[in-house]
Amino acid sequence: MKLGEGVEAAIHCTATLASVEGNSTMPGAALAECFGLSASYLLKHLNMLTAASILESVPGPAGGYRLARAAERITLLDIVLAIEGREPAFRCGEIRRNGPVKIDASAYVKPCGINAAMLKAERAYRAALAELKLSDIVADYAAEGDPRSFAASCAFVARHQRPQKSSSTPQKQM
Amino acid sequence: MKLGEGVEAAIHCTATLASVEGNSTMPGAALAECFGLSASYLLKHLNMLTAASILESVPGPAGGYRLARAAERITLLDIVLAIEGREPAFRCGEIRRNGPVKIDASAYVKPCGINAAMLKAERAYRAALAELKLSDIVADYAAEGDPRSFAASCAFVARHQRPQKSSSTPQKQM
DNA sequence: CCTATTGCAGATAAGAAATATCCACGATAA
DNA sequence: TTATCGTGGATATTTCTTATCTGCAATAGG
Structure with a gap:
């Protein structure tokens, strides 16, 4: 029994996207750089997350990805099923x-x-898996993770997130 | 996430071996025939079960496989770990x-x-998985399975099991 | 002994699936 | 208009599973 590496990438990426502000987005290339992953392959996984309505995508320059709903309502089960498929x-x-x-x-x-x-x-x-919420993962990282890596992550997100002009969807709650 | 087909074969085979009497054995070829499996490949899995001390093997003519301990003390976790490996x-x-x-x-x-x-x-x-005992699987099959297939299984086992002359290991309790 | 049957280990190959890359396309902000 | 970005398809490349074959050791029965 083995879980694909895409699951690890998907969870890290959604956790990173959980800390972008408002309805800003983050390009897939930035996420790939953030974890040293192959950009062209990571896009495939991000695509699956979008298809599963876990992420939203915005095309065009200043486009990218953001969470489709609050991190409190995204579980690790959602992500695993989106990447690995729903079959047992x-x-x-x-x-x-x-x-x-x-x-x-x-x-x-x-x-x-x-x-x-x-x-x-x-x-x-x-x-x-359904008990494990993305918001808890992020909160644990902020509270118990090493301050240096946490600060680096925040800086990376701040540097790559891109505000959107206007949005039909209401502001996501942090 | 996918479990190899060997797990299914391993569970069915151990469940079948659970109904051989005393310290009798059943050849791997008979188990393969019982489920329409490739004999040469099934032996690989039976081997893993032996290495994990779930089965015992007896070489020579009239040899074969039997459970290494009572079915009450074999769980599905034991079998899955033996086949798929202990890594998460x-x-x-x-x-x-x-x-x-x-x-x-x-x-x-x-x-x-x-x-x-x-x-x-x-x-x-x-x-x-550790809660699921092989003995329960077998008991459910005997109690709730279709009488025709249950009778056929029993007949198949009775036809292929081979009594052993003597054994240093004490008789396994049914 | 001798032979036939059985389990065991290793090499090997075919097949499937995961991983990875590339390119053409549509959308869009500047 | 241009450059950036996501999407989808085609295609390698690698890895894992599945499967087969061969030679070897063990052993029951004659």
Whole structure:
């Protein structure tokens, strides 16, 4: 079982975007530079976050990305599902049917007990992820992270965020 | 996030081995046939289960595999870790350090908060898997599964299990 | 002994998926 | 008009999983 590296990038980027002010945006290239990532590849992940309505994108110069809603209403589960897809990690191949003795399909109407058990555990995983809000991640970083790296992050955001002229969406609450 | 197909095979095989009697064994080829799997590949997974002390193997003719301990003391977590490895699904690449501004390494002695959060969720997943005992899987199958497929499984096991002459290990309790 | 069956380890290759790069396009602020 | 930025598609490159094959050690049965 492995989570793609894109998940780590996505969480760090959304956490960074959580500290841009108002409806300002931050270009994808700046986010890539912030974490030493490949810009062209990171855009793919940012795109998935946009498609999942976690981020909003603004085209054109002075464009970029911003959170689509308050960090309090974004969970790590939202991000993981946006990047890794909504399918469960355990996919039942119904191999119980592939034995040498062929049995009528009506014997397999009940779902496989092994599948049910694995999905039950996965629900616990997702429930735990859903408890973790992006705002808590950011708050912990501000409170318990090293002051030097925190200051550097704030400076980086301040340097790259770009205010927007006007917005139909109301100001996001910090 | 995806679990390899080997996990499904491993759980089905251990569940099947849970119903062999006494210290009898069942050959890997029979298990492969039971689920229509590639025998040469399944052996790899059975091997991992043996290395993890979930199964015991007996070489030679009349040899095969059996559970290394009672099904009550085997959890789905044991099996998943044996097949997928013990590393967490989320691997922190410490990309927070890769920014343009280089900061002293002493700023990163505290573990990454994102990593900590993801690992916390994963602990919940593993805890849930650890609650699921192989004996419960088998009991559910016997109680709620379709009688036809259950009978077919029992017949298959009875046909392929092979009693052992003598064993230094005491009889496993059913 | 001898043979047949079985598990084990290693090499290897085919296939799928994640990772990474590039380019043409539409939108837009200056 | 121009330069900047996000979007989407095409395409490598790498990595991991899946799968197969071979030779070897162990051992039950004749």
